[in-house]
Amino acid sequence: xxxxxxxxxxxxxxxxxxxxxxxxxxxxxxxxxxxxxxxxxxxxxxxxxxxxxxxxxxxxxxxxxxxxxxxxxxxxxxxxxxxxxxxxxxxxxxxxxxxxxxxxxxxxxxxxxxxxxxxxxxxxxxxxxxxxxxxxxxxxxxxxxxxxxxxxxxxxx
Numbered sequence: 001x002x003x004x005x006x007x008x009x010x011x012x013x014x015x016x017x018x019x020x021x022x023x024x025x026x027x028x029x030x031x032x033x034x035x036x037x038x039x040x041x042x043x044x045x046x047x048x049x050x051x052x053x054x055x056x057x058x059x060x061x062x063x064x065x066x067x068x069x070x071x072x073x074x075x076x077x078x079x080x081x082x083x084x085x086x087x088x089x090x091x092x093x094x095x096x097x098x099x100x101x102x103x104x105x106x107x108x109x110x111x112x113x114x115x116x117x118x119x120x121x122x123x124x125x126x127x128x129x130x131x132x133x134x135x136x137x138x139x140x141x142x143x144x145x146x147x148x149x150x151x152x153x154x155x156x157x
Contacts, residue, residue: 002075002093003045003064011066011073013045013155020140021155023047026147028057031139033146061092072098 019041027044118125
């Protein structure tokens, strides 16, 4: 019901630059079409998990993100089954709101600082970051092409 409240309001799905902009089941899958547990990208909140997908995915914390009026809402959901002999499940739900401009500025400042410090220590942080960014862009292109092939869509950011 919490997800439905965001879907009905003036909130729009927020997709981070490092994540593929895909809809539906494709937001759960890796390049090979397998369930992608824990890659840190938000799922399509409009997609309804099958019971099997739910059990596979919710053992790890999963994220949904929206943006509206310059605010990012980050919803994280996970479950734990403490006793394997019962059907008792404990859900953990975390909802955080951040100012989008402040979040972007903070992330950019932190990244610039980390790259500068890493380069100063001889770690080649900037070069590694740029290589990783190219690899992420290539991976996202594959994931977006796969989404189109399976009938899902690529969403504008």
